[in-house]
Amino acid sequence: MTLVRLCKLAILLLVLPFNAKLAQATEPYELTFAVNTPGSFPYLYYDDPSQTYKGLVPEFFAALKRRELLDITFVDSNQQRSETFAKEGKVDLYLANLGWVSEPSKVITSIPIIQHKTFLYSLTPFDDEFDFASVENKRVCTQLGYAYTGLQASFEAGKLLRFESSTQDTLGLMLAKGRCDYAVLNNYNAKLIFSAPEYCGLTIHHSPKPTSTVPLTIVMRPALHKVKALIDEELTGFITSGKATQSLASHSSIPRFPMPGQCNSV
The missing domain is CATH 3.40.190.10 (Periplasmic binding protein-like II)
Incomplete structure (x- = not known):
């Protein structure tokens, strides 16, 4: 094998691992x-x-x-x-x-x-001055296992009562059937859920300010x-x-x- 061919082989052996690493890095x-x-x-x-x-x-x-x-x-x-x-x-x-x-x-x-904005939802209008932090002895439909940033202190103090639902769809239905005073949902999920035909004839209101x-x-x-x-x-x-x-x-x-x-x- 000539010196030139040996040099080419050496260069090839050096370049191949580098190219393999480069290909791997860009995957x-x-x-x-x-x-x-x-x-x-x-x-x-x-x-x-x-x-x-x-x-x-x-x-x-x-x-x-x-x-x-x-x-x-x-x-x-x-x-x-x-x-x-x-x-x-x-x-x-x-x-x-x-x-x-x-x-x-x-x-x-x-x-x-x-x-991400979360509100309280109700079948009746909220007062313009409504403040969820001062509300007591109200039932709130929530989803099982979810943390609600703005309401957690009220739940822990017993000022608000959590009524758990396994899904957000059933959470909305619980509100419609009067099993709770409020439902807590983010605004986009609320729009999707309350667009269902089950809410025909009802008007859904949300709190003047988000709970979080x-x-x-x-x-x-x-x-x-x-x-x-x-x-x-x-x-x-x-x-x-x-x-x-x-x-x-x-x-x-x-x-x-x-x-x-x-x-x-x-």
Whole structure:
């Protein structure tokens, strides 16, 4: 073998491992995203007709997949299980407010993706001066296992009574049937739930002020610092470019209350 051929072979052997490492480095991260059932419409929810997850969050990650940065698989979960699985490394990501996490020091979070507003809902109008912090001896329909930031102190003090529901759909029906004085929901979920024909003939009102306005973030297991940096950078562009607002508007109009129940036409 000539000296020239030996040199070429040596160069090839040096370059091949480098190229392999480069290819490996540019492969998208494959991650699992836990969805707290039934999701948070319109940010992240399961669409029955298409049998897929839709919303602001899936559209954000779909754009990253097209650019071969991240490849996300969404799996069904719940709020408490998602936190446990993330800390144990069984899932990688989920959507939440850090205030809902029991051990926030054991996870890391992205920058806020959206401001999440929660209101009280009633079959009768609220006074303009209504203050939920001063209300006592009222029944509030809530979802089992959920933390409600603005109402937690009143629940713990016994000023408000929690009437638990297994799902948000049954939570709304409990209000309609008079089993509680108020229902607590985020404004987008309320719009979706109270649009059902079961509320025909009713008018749904919400409190003048939200019980809480909190940032939703992508919560991650603590080892994903590089993924966090990537998500933060991409989220910043997604939000400042107006794409986040456009995505939200494509799934739901802005909720407006009082909201008359919608009746099916004959």
